Amino acid sequence: MGVLVNRKGKVEHVIVGDVYRLYLPDIGRQRGGSGRFRGLRLIRAHLQGEPLTREDLTDLSKLKLDAIVSVEVGPAGYPGSIHWAHMVPDNPEGQLWHTYTVKAVSELNLSFEAFIAELEGEFSRKADTLVETGGEAAFLVMPDLSGRRAVEVEIAEMLELARTADLDIRDIVVQRRAEPDPRFVVGKGKLEDLVLQALQQDVGLLVFGVDLQPRQLRAITDATELRVVDRTQLILDIFASRASSAEGKLQVELALLKYTLPRLVAKNTGMSRLAGHIGGRGPGETKLEINRRRAHDRIRHIEERLEKVANQRAQRRSRRNRNEIPILSIVGYTNAGKSTLLNSLTMSDVLSEDKLFATLAPATRRLRFPEEREVVLTDTVGFIQDLPQDLVNAFMATLEELADADLLLHIVDASTRGFEDRIKAVNKILDGLGLADKPQLLVFNKSDLLEPGEADSLAAQHHAIAISALERESARPLMEEIDRRIFFEGRPWQEELAAAAPQTPLVSGSQMNL
Numbered sequence: 001m002g003v004l005v006n007r008k009g010k011v012e013h014v015i016v017g018d019v020y021r022l023y024l025p026d027i028g029r030q031r032g033g034s035g036r037f038r039g040l041r042l043i044r045a046h047l048q049g050e051p052l053t054r055e056d057l058t059d060l061s062k063l064k065l066d067a068i069v070s071v072e073v074g075p076a077g078y079p080g081s082i083h084w085a086h087m088v089p090d091n092p093e094g095q096l097w098h099t100y101t102v103k104a105v106s107e108l109n110l111s112f113e114a115f116i117a118e119l120e121g122e123f124s125r126k127a128d129t130l131v132e133t134g135g136e137a138a139f140l141v142m143p144d145l146s147g148r149r150a151v152e153v154e155i156a157e158m159l160e161l162a163r164t165a166d167l168d169i170r171d172i173v174v175q176r177r178a179e180p181d182p183r184f185v186v187g188k189g190k191l192e193d194l195v196l197q198a199l200q201q202d203v204g205l206l207v208f209g210v211d212l213q214p215r216q217l218r219a220i221t222d223a224t225e226l227r228v229v230d231r232t233q234l235i236l237d238i239f240a241s242r243a244s245s246a247e248g249k250l251q252v253e254l255a256l257l258k259y260t261l262p263r264l265v266a267k268n269t270g271m272s273r274l275a276g277h278i279g280g281r282g283p284g285e286t287k288l289e290i291n292r293r294r295a296h297d298r299i300r301h302i303e304e305r306l307e308k309v310a311n312q313r314a315q316r317r318s319r320r321n322r323n324e325i326p327i328l329s330i331v332g333y334t335n336a337g338k339s340t341l342l343n344s345l346t347m348s349d350v351l352s353e354d355k356l357f358a359t360l361a362p363a364t365r366r367l368r369f370p371e372e373r374e375v376v377l378t379d380t381v382g383f384i385q386d387l388p389q390d391l392v393n394a395f396m397a398t399l400e401e402l403a404d405a406d407l408l409l410h411i412v413d414a415s416t417r418g419f420e421d422r423i424k425a426v427n428k429i430l431d432g433l434g435l436a437d438k439p440q441l442l443v444f445n446k447s448d449l450l451e452p453g454e455a456d457s458l459a460a461q462h463h464a465i466a467i468s469a470l471e472r473e474s475a476r477p478l479m480e481e482i483d484r485r486i487f488f489e490g491r492p493w494q495e496e497l498a499a500a501a502p503q504t505p506l507v508s509g510s511q512m513n514l
Contacts, residue, residue, distance in 0.1 A: 002044030007066070007113065012040065019047060021055060027063065036120055037087075041066040041112075045073050051083045057097055060085060061196040062225070066116050071105075079105055089123050089200060096196045123202070135166040138205035139194060143185055144176040145210070153418040157385065158209045158231070160335070164355040165238050170201050183219045185212065195224050207234060211386075214263045232259060235384070235391065238357050247309050254302045258390040261295050310400060326375040326486045328367070329402045331430065332411035333422040334382025337445040339363070340469040341411060342379045345479075350379060357382055362401055369483050378405070385425040392429065399433055407485055408440045414458055414466070415449035423462075441485065443478060445469050 002022045004013040015022050022044055042065055044056075049072045060068045064087075072080035085099040102108055140158055144151040155172060162169050173194060175186045184191050185208060194206065205227045206220070212230040220228050229237070236259055239252045330338045339352040346365040363379040378401050392399075402408065410426060412419055423442075430436060442464035447455030448471060455466035465481060467474045 002042055004040045004042055007039055007116065015044075021053075024059060024063070036064075036123075037066045037116070038064045039066065041069065043069045043071065046070045046083075047073055049073075049080065051101070052085055052099060057085060057099075058192060058196075060097060061087060061199050064199060066119075067112075082108060086119060087123075087199065096200065135168040136205055137170050137201065137203045138162065138167045138207050139198060139203055140169050140172045140207050140209060141186060141194065142172060142174045142209040143180055144174055145178075145180060150418065153421070154209055156417070158207070158234075160356055161231075161234050161238065162207060164357065165234060165241070167205070167207065169207070170203055171197065180210070183216065184223065185210065185216055185220070188223075191220065191223060195226070198224075198226055205229070217263060231386075232391075235357075235387075239391070242357055247306070250302050250306055250309075254299060254306070255390045255393075257295050257299050257302070258393075261292065261299075313400065326406045327378065327401075327404055328375050328407050328409055328482065328486070329378045329380060329405035330409045330411060331380055331402065331426060332382060332409075333413065333419075333426055334384050336382065336411045336413040336422075337469040338379050338382065338411045341409075341443075341445065341467075341475070342377060344469050344472045345475060346377060356384070369479070369487070373483075373487055375406075375482070375486060383426045383429050385421065387425075387429060392432070402430075402433065402435055402438070405438060407482065408435070408438050409482075410440050410442050411469075412442065412444050412464070413446050414444035414455055415446040439485070441465070441478075441481060443467060447474065 002015040002017070002024075003011045004015070004024075004027065006012055013025055013027070015024060017023055024042070027038065027040060040063075042059065052068065052070050056068055056070065059065065067084055067086045069082065069084040071082055074080040080103075082102045082105060083099065085097045087097050088095055140155070140162065142151060142155055142158065151174060155174070159169060159172075173186075173190070175190050177186070181187055186194075198204065198206075203226075206224065206229075208220075208228065208230045210230065211232050212220070212228070217228055217230065236252070236256055240256065243249045243252045330342060332338050334356045335354065339350045342348060342363060342365060343350055343352055346367055348363070348365050350363045350365075362381075365377050366374050367377045368374045380399065380401065408430070410423070412423055416422070427436070430438070442459075442462060444455055444459045444462070444464045444466045446468060447466045448468040450458075458464075459466040465478050467478050469475070
């Protein structure tokens with residue numbers, strides 16, 4: 001047997017279990033906030049005289065109980081030894097709780113009211129010192145699965161995503177596995193440890209560095225009672241927070257709906273059988289079915305609106321093509337410096353930040369060369385490894401700009417470890433868009449962050465041009481190469497121009513811009 005006692009000494013629940021364990025009722029969430037416990041302590045009997053079990057301590061932590069007390073039942077039914085435990089804040093020793101044993105009830109000399117107030121105070125003070133960025137506290141959970149990229153590279157990318165989303169990653173939990181657990185991705189024991197650590201460090205969010213199946217998301221949420229997001233959901237959240245144009249907001253909403261639709265599940269029986277009315281009797285329609293139908297309707301509506309936007313964009317592209325103005329599109333991994341380069345070359349003020357996915361809507365500017373030659377320069381949304389297909393589809397209207405480009409400027413952050421994998425990821429997405437054969441110029445950016453000469457050496461190895469988008473003068477070799485490829489190679493209508501105007505070096509920086 002067991003009882004749950006509140007801080008006024010009142011028994012709120014009486015629990016009867018079997019010889020092995022108690023099955024605790026749903027006790028809700030009476031208390032909350034940083035460092036606060038449930039306001040209940042569990043006092044229970046152990047029939048075999050055993051100390052507190054792992055299940056007891058898990059209940060203590062998972063339910064945020066004030067304490068758990070086990071009373072040994074003696075031969076004549078009298079109380080024997082007492083075992084009790086309480087949680088402790090995060091500490092260098094890594095202890096999750098303190099356990100105590102006394103031989104008799106008379107040896108318990110403790111003012112519980114003063115004790116629990118001081119313990120909650122310790123948790124609150126520890127939680128306050130852990131907050132460093134002001135963002136929401138979270139754990140990053142990264143299964144190290146065979147056949148994927150180096151886990152260090154994936155962790156670095158997830159940390160950048162978390163920083164962009166203003167999350168405060170308190171700890172990184174890595175578990176090496178041959179394949180993910182079909183239910184929890186990581187092992188059940190690891191998940192239980194995460195719950196205990198989350199309580200210690202006042203963390204309410206788990207961020208998984210892989211995509212979760214809907215059933216895995218539900219299982220982890222049910223097992224931990226914490227909020228859970230996966231990699232795709234984190235990317236979608238960043239897109240949602242940064243979309244500013246009407247088109248960008250529609251594209252993000254479309255991707256969110258397609259992500260959410262298979263994850264719409266009934267929470268409880270209280271959601272069932274609405275909309276049964278005169279003319280609509282019978283089984284009716286569940287709230288879940290209504291939500292799904294509305295999601296499908298909204299998806300169709302957004303797709304129709306985006307199709308109209310795509311048609312308008314196609315008309316603008318057609319007018320540009322009739323004017324025979326060459327088009328350059330800047331592509332590359334997110335945060336490679338694409339918008340910074342556009343601003344540097346055209347003296348523009350397009351939003352440019354040291355964060356992922358700063359650009360969601362395309363930006364177009366004109367770039368002037370000597371001899372009154374000019375091109376249209378277009379910035380596009382950045383790519384990322386394993387970019388969710390729904391996101392690619394949602395931004396298809398934007399990416400259609402690439403189909404009309406005469407040359408793709410593939411910008412690479414040469415200072416980032418694993419940039420070769422990023423080049424492959426971008427090319428894979430371009431291939432999926434049917435642009436694998438589009439002429440491409442590889443540009444290694446952020447040379448100012450490398451050792452002197454290192455950027456030029458890397459560029460030579462990969463047949464690229466090294467620049468620093470922050471140093472406008474460093475772009476001169478890039479401009480000359482663009483000038484050569486656009487105006488003196490390949491396009492039949494330029495043959496007369498090429499014959500009449502020999503390759504003239506760029507005279508001054510002002511001639512780069514309009």
